[in-house]
Amino acid sequence: MKTMKSILAIAGLMLYLPLVLNPECPGNYGPVSPLSGSWNFTFSYGNGKVFANSVVQIGLNGSICGKIKVSDTGETFYVTGEAGYEYDSDFSGRFSDACGNLGYVTSEFKGTLSEMLGAGYGSGSFSFTQKNPGYKGTWQAKRN
């Protein structure tokens, strides 16, 4: 009986310890957005002139946030959104004053971000006419 208990205890430890000690065990991490990483975004006016260039972060949970500085005026804003866990994410975000803010309701930062063969790329449109009637155009992006 004592031997049986010892065997069971050792077997239990053998099952339990690898799960505790090995941080790479499956199941220790939730789903990860395939779009996560650091992205370069280039925003352009309708006439092709650069509105702003920005490095935008997409978190492991697919959250989008990046600071942009308008090339002409030097004004700074944030763009935010939610790419989720999709490979091809059609998202609709906003301009805001900080990451985590809900953003300006009338602003728009939307488009598609995609992952293929490890490369991240995307395009879309933006509009922040509440700040300036001319603040609208398109954007392109790639993951660094």
Added chain:
Amino acid sequence: MKTRSALTILLLLILNCAVCSQQSKFRMGLLGGASVDKLLYSFDDESGFLDASFSGKFRPAFSIGIFAEYDHTKSLGLKLQANYTTKGGILEKTVKYDSRLRYIQFSLLPQYNIHISEIEYDDIFYLNAGGYTAFMVHGVELISYYNDETERIITSNIKGTDYGLMFGLGIIARRFILDASFSHGLTNILADPVHSDLLNIKNMSFFISIGIGGGL
């Protein structure tokens, strides 16, 4: 005088071809081996902010195929090769992307043969260069973050046909073949018409194969 010279040259050419045809020979064989493959990426945009070229990491794969070669002269031949091969590569960002693109590839390779034995006509060292057309059979992307792995079928996201250049060298000795080759894709394999101007992805592979074959 000019007509006579032209006729003489024409006669010489015909005689030369007759001699060539006597030396013509078919060679066939089977090849199988390993390859290392990677993907080449380039971005391009009007502002230049996104411009970048980079390549992923090599990933090992396998290749198996058959070839038939026709020797037009003792030294010059034309090789047609068909392979089942896996291309793709690995790209590591926050997440690791392991892409495996399986193709049936046909190569047409003009070949220069150097005969290395006076006894065995089929013992040759060869150099070849030409083009290939590859038809994709299946595409899969393994996405892993630590030990969590997700498989994604990407056959419809990749162009069905890839074209490129191929260079090779090898030796055939006593029907044993050792072959090494390099292929570089010329096609943007991304089947995304909206973003094909922004992102360009090409295949690149090195193959080392052994096989058996020889003259018929």
